[in-house]
Structure formats: structure tokens, C-alpha cells
Amino acid sequence: MSNEQKSVGAYNLLFEAERERAFITGSEAVSEAVKRANIDMAIAYPITPQSESMHLVGDLYAQGYLKDYYRAENEFAVMAAIHGAALGGGRVFTATSGPGTLRAMEMFPVWAGSRQPVVCAFMCRGVALPPSIQPENIEMAFLLDTGMLMFHAENAQDYFDMILAAYAITEQPEVHLPVGVFADGFFVTHTREVVMLPPDNLKLDSYNSDYSPVPPFDMENPPARVTRDPLLNKSNFVSYAASASWHQEVLAAAERSRKYIDRFLGGSIEIENGDADILIIASGTAVSQSREAVKAMKLEGIDAGLIKVKSVRPFPEKEIAAATANASIILVPEFNAGGWLCREVKAAIDNNSRVVAGPRVFGGMPMPGEIIVDEVKKALAKSGGAVKR
Amino acid sequence: MIQEKYRVLPGPEGFITPSAAMMGVVLPDSGYSLVEGDIVPEAQAVELIANKLINAKNAVICPGPLLMWQWAESAAAKAAAVKELAETCGAKILPMPDYRQKRINPAAEISPNHPNVTIMNNNFDVCVFAGMHSHHANMALRLIRGGTSCYTIALCDYAACEEAMVSLRDVDAGKIKTITRKVNDMKRNSGYLPSRG
Numbered sequence: 001m002s003n004e005q006k007s008v009g010a011y012n013l014l015f016e017a018e019r020e021r022a023f024i025t026g027s028e029a030v031s032e033a034v035k036r037a038n039i040d041m042a043i044a045y046p047i048t049p050q051s052e053s054m055h056l057v058g059d060l061y062a063q064g065y066l067k068d069y070y071r072a073e074n075e076f077a078v079m080a081a082i083h084g085a086a087l088g089g090g091r092v093f094t095a096t097s098g099p100g101t102l103r104a105m106e107m108f109p110v111w112a113g114s115r116q117p118v119v120c121a122f123m124c125r126g127v128a129l130p131p132s133i134q135p136e137n138i139e140m141a142f143l144l145d146t147g148m149l150m151f152h153a154e155n156a157q158d159y160f161d162m163i164l165a166a167y168a169i170t171e172q173p174e175v176h177l178p179v180g181v182f183a184d185g186f187f188v189t190h191t192r193e194v195v196m197l198p199p200d201n202l203k204l205d206s207y208n209s210d211y212s213p214v215p216p217f218d219m220e221n222p223p224a225r226v227t228r229d230p231l232l233n234k235s236n237f238v239s240y241a242a243s244a245s246w247h248q249e250v251l252a253a254a255e256r257s258r259k260y261i262d263r264f265l266g267g268s269i270e271i272e273n274g275d276a277d278i279l280i281i282a283s284g285t286a287v288s289q290s291r292e293a294v295k296a297m298k299l300e301g302i303d304a305g306l307i308k309v310k311s312v313r314p315f316p317e318k319e320i321a322a323a324t325a326n327a328s329i330i331l332v333p334e335f336n337a338g339g340w341l342c343r344e345v346k347a348a349i350d351n352n353s354r355v356v357a358g359p360r361v362f363g364g365m366p367m368p369g370e371i372i373v374d375e376v377k378k379a380l381a382k383s384g385g386a387v388k389r
Numbered sequence: 390m391i392q393e394k395y396r397v398l399p400g401p402e403g404f405i406t407p408s409a410a411m412m413g414v415v416l417p418d419s420g421y422s423l424v425e426g427d428i429v430p431e432a433q434a435v436e437l438i439a440n441k442l443i444n445a446k447n448a449v450i451c452p453g454p455l456l457m458w459q460w461a462e463s464a465a466a467k468a469a470a471v472k473e474l475a476e477t478c479g480a481k482i483l484p485m486p487d488y489r490q491k492r493i494n495p496a497a498e499i500s501p502n503h504p505n506v507t508i509m510n511n512n513f514d515v516c517v518f519a520g521m522h523s524h525h526a527n528m529a530l531r532l533i534r535g536g537t538s539c540y541t542i543a544l545c546d547y548a549a550c551e552e553a554m555v556s557l558r559d560v561d562a563g564k565i566k567t568i569t570r571k572v573n574d575m576k577r578n579s580g581y582l583p584s585r586g
Contacts, residue, residue, distance in 0.1 A: 115524050172548070173523060173547040173548055174416055174523060174547065174548040174549075176524075211547065212522065213522050213523040213524035213525075213547075214522050214524045214525070215454065215488075215522055238502065238503045238506065239502065241532060241535070242501070242502040242503065242528070242532065244405060245406070245529075245532050245535075246528050248406075248408040248411070249408070249524055249527050249528050251408060251410075251411060252408045252409070252410035252411055252527065252551075253410075253524075255408075255410040255411055256410055256416060259415070
């Protein structure tokens with residue numbers, strides 16, 4: 001029961017509380033995070049591979065860990081209703097996947113534009129190009145410019161930690177943006193692994209909706225009742241300028257999140273063997289596959305390093321530019337056909353002809369370490385031995 | 390490429406005013422303030438605010454919803470402190486009681502959607518925002534910086550507003566009274582007020 005839990009600060013829950021091993025799926029890790037997040041309301045609509053996690057969140061409601069929970073009519077209804085709950089001053093949670101993400105698309109910029117700290121877990125899967133329920137993360141490409149913060153979990157441990165960190169980061173009054181916490185569906189959600197969990201008798205401190213850059217939507221009490229209307233454009237220059245300034249404020253808020261990402265996520269990237277001439281940049285489960293590839297290459301005498309991207313929005317342009325400054329080959333393996341991470345990396349660094357765009361797998365295809373190693377060897381051959389092995 | 394540090398200065402800054410946060414201006418931690426893009430000790434910012442107010446030809450203080458409506462005891466105390474500050478430095482008070490986009494006379498009222506028009510119509514040279522939610526404050530301060538040469542000051546309840554030329558954070562009635570005391574000290578030292586005792 002929620003009222004038997006002790007409220008603690010996010011830093012305490014994430015970094016100071018003693019942790020115990022649990023052998024759980026990614027979906028269960030989501031539920032364990034929600035159990036400790038002191039959430040007021042969750043709304044669900046099932047879609048594979050998200051269904052299990054929101055089912056488990058429903059169980060938490062039955063056990064008294066949430067104040068309210070229901071199944072909405074569809075994903076658009078979920079995201080619209082969760083927006084209303086956030087506007088009303090509640091701490092909220094929901095989750096979706098692939099086509100559900102696309103169906104709800106209109107609401108994501110609305111969350112950001114109204115500066116609501118909604119946390120949504122995305123269990124990424126194929127959309128319909130062609131229809132597929134299998135793992136891939138093309139849906140992240142569609143969300144890059146919605147104004148939400150985007151964190152990409154490599155595994156169930158990341159998923160647990162990032163969901164809790166998301167609340168700590170976004171509930172800062174100068175941030176207050178929606179956060180999408182992404183994991184590659186099935187690979188993370190449906191596989192069991194060791195996750196270190198803090199005690200479940202601890203929960204985050206309550207959300208204070210007055211500690212916000214916008215008033216909560218309490219229609220009964222001032223000063224909130226005065227915020228009835230969003231900014232709607234009239235056809236004149238004054239309105240255009242006001243709308244542009246509003247949009248800039250959303251982008252500025254994301255920029256301000258960086259110092260809290262450093263505090264609560266331990267930085268937006270992680271670097272392993274960063275002095276290597278060959279660097280792999282990856283996010284999500286492509287990080288795990290890349291780590292295996294780095295190990296395999298080491299056995300063959302090829303020195304490669306790895307950069308794990310944890311925050312996709314805001315994107316760590318400066319950190320990646322600095323980390324890759326001396327690399328000769330930069331490989332970006334991805335679980336999607338579009339190559340959104342590769343585009344981001346290319347835009348962030350100088351001399352981007354160093355970037356090898358791939359390998360990419362999709363439609364449910366796995367990413368064996370061997371195909372990453374093969375790409376590195378091809379790039380090495382092309383360099384004619386100019387690259388240090 | 391060497392990039393010059395971005396300064397948050399009186400405008401007009403241009404057609405689309407760059408967002409200070411996107412230009413690298415970082416908000417201060419507790420105990421510090423922002424002056425024109427730099428993080429400085431709070432006392433330094435308080436001194437500058439007092440100086441700007443005392444030397445203004447036509448200053449205005451815009452109280453926002455966080456210190457109006459008597460919605461909390463702290464709000465009423467803060468409102469009283471702002472009124473005292475305005476009276477001490479001879480500034481006008483132009484409230485922004487809400488953020489609705491509505492049909493108003495922009496020469497007489499101020500809203501976050503066209504604060505620059507209000508500033509221009511009244512020739513305000515120093516403008517103080519107090520008790521405004523930071524989303525609306527920053528949005529309005531950027532518009533003022535974009536279209537006017539007004540010197541802007543933000544007295545923020547929470548984390549400061551980087552779109553103002555000077556911004557204090559965690560502002561309560563006590564901090565506003567500190568500014569008022571500083572204004573009185575400066576007036577006394579420059580001969581405006583008779584020295585007590």
C-alpha cells in the first residue's frame with residue numbers, strides 16, 4: 001500500500017537506498033518503478049509489447065499504490081486524458097508502443113507546449129511498414145521534435161532507473177516537460193534479467209504542482225483558474241511573435257534539463273575505451289550488441305570503443321563532438337531502417353565522413369555482434385590501413 | 390570556431406530573439422543570481438537592481454498571479470513588499486493578473502503575449518517582473534528584449550529567468566524588502582532622503 005511507504009527524495013531513492021537483486025522482465029521493472037514513484041494516476045490502453053507493463057500497473061492500483069487508473073478508449077484518448085490529469089496537478093504515468101504511439105501523436109507536442117511533466121514509457125516496436133509487432137525503434141524518429149525529453153534504456157535496469165529519474169528531472173520548475181522513456185520492445189520488456197531494486201517501502205516525495213512554470217488547472221482556486229486559454233494564434237504579427245517565443249521556451253526548458261540529466265542519469269552519454277580510434281555510438285539494446293562486438297574485436301586485436309547515448313533529447317551534441325574528436329571511424333548501429341541516431345551524430349560532429357551509417361536491422365531482425373564487426377572491418381579496409389587497429 | 394559568450398542585454402535584439410538558454414546561458418544555483426547572462430553572487434544582483442530602479446526615468450513593476458489574489462499567505466506578504474518597493478522607487482505598477490490572451494488595450498494593460506507593445510506605448514525604461522510563472526515570464530521577457538530597449542529585471546519565485554537582464558531566484562517577501570532597503574540606502578547616500586539619527 002502506498003500509505004505504508006516512506007517518502008524520500010529522488011536522489012536518496014536512486015543513489016543512496018540499498019538495493020537488492022531481482023530477476024525480472026523489463027515490463028516488471030516498469031511496474032517496480034511505478035510502485036516507487038508515488039504516482040497519482042495512470043491510464044492504459046493495451047498494445048503489444050506494452051500490455052503487460054500497464055496490466056501490472058493496474059495491479060498496483062488494485063493494491064493501493066495509485067490514486068486512480070482506468071483503461072481509455074484508445075491511445076489518443078489515453079494521452080489526452082493523461083494530459084488533463086497532469087494539467088490538474090497530478091503526477092501521471094502511461095505507456096504505449098509502435099502504432100499506439102502514432103495513433104496518439106497529436107498529443108505529444110500538446111504535452112510539451114503546455115509544459116506538463118508527463119512520463120510515458122515507450123516499448124518500441126515496428127509500425128506498419130510493413131505491419132510488424134517485432135522489435136525496432138523507428139517510432140523514436142517521429143518523436144524527436146515533439147518537444148519531449150527522450151531517454152533510451154539499454155536494459156531493464158536502465159528502464160527502472162530512467163523512469164524514476166524522469167520524474168526527478170522533469171519536475172524541476174525550469175524543466176517541466178514530458179519525458180518519453182524508451183526501450184526496445186521484447187528485447188527489454190519480455191526478457192528476464194537481474195535488476196537491482198531499492199526497497200519497495202520507499203517512494204518519491206509527492207509532486208508539488210505549484211512548483212511549476214505554469215499554473216495548475218484548478219478551476220476553483222486562484223491563481224490557477226486564470227489560465228483557461230492556451231495561446232491561440234490570431235492572424236497578426238504580435239500573435240506570431242508570441243507563439244514563436246512560447247515555442248522557444250519549450251526548447252529552452254529542454255536545454256535546462258541537462259544539468260539534472262547529469263545529476264539523475266549520471267550524464268547523457270557513457271564512454272567505454274574512449275581513446276580508441278574506432279568508436280561505436282549506439283542507444284538502447286544496440287549498446288549491448290555493440291559491447292559484445294567490441295569484446296570480439298579485442299580478441300582479434302582491433303581496438304574499438306563505445307559511446308552509449310542515454311539522452312536522445314536533449315541530444316548530447318557537445319559531449320559526442322568532444323568524445324569523437326580524435327576518432328577515425330565512427331560506427332552507428334541501429335534497430336531501425338531510418339537511421340535517426342546516425343543523422344543526429346552526423347549533425348553534431350565535424351568531419352562527418354568518418355561516420356559509418358550502420359549496420360541497421362529492423363522488422364524483428366536481431367543484431368548479432370558479428371555484423372557490427374564486419375562493418376568495422378569493411379571501414380578498416382576502406383581506410384587502407386590508415387586507422388590504428 | 391570561437392564563439393563569443395552571449396550577453397542578455399537591452400534590445401531591440403531582432404526579428405527572432407535568440408533564447409538565452411539555447412545560447413548557453415545557465416540558470417544559477419541557490420544563493421546566486423543572473424546578471425546579463427553571468428552567474429553572480431546574489432548581493433551583487435540586488436545592488437544592480439536597486440541602482441537600475443533608482444536611476445530609471447520611467448520604471449514599471451508588473452506583479453503576476455503568484456503574488457496576487459491572496460491565494461497564499463506568502464503571496465499577500467510578497468504583494469505588500471512589492472507595493473512598498475514600487476512606492477520607494479517611484480515605479481508604476483501594472484499588474485498581470487493572468488495569462489489569458491484577451492482583447493485588452495495594450496497601452497494600458499500588459500499580457501505575456503504583447504508586453505513589448507505595452508512597454509513601447511508607455512516608454513518604460515526599466516521593467517520588473519515579480520510573481521510570474523517562469524514560462525510566461527520568459528516568453529514575455531524575450532519579446533521585450535526583442536522589440537524594445539527596456540532594461541528587464543525578474544524577481545522569480547523559483548529558479549530565475551534567464552531572459553531578464555537581471556534575475557533573482559527563490560524570491561520571497563524578505564528578498565524584496567532587501568531590495569527596498571538597498572534603494573533607501575542608495576537614496577540616503579546620494580542625498581535623496583534625510584539620513585536617520
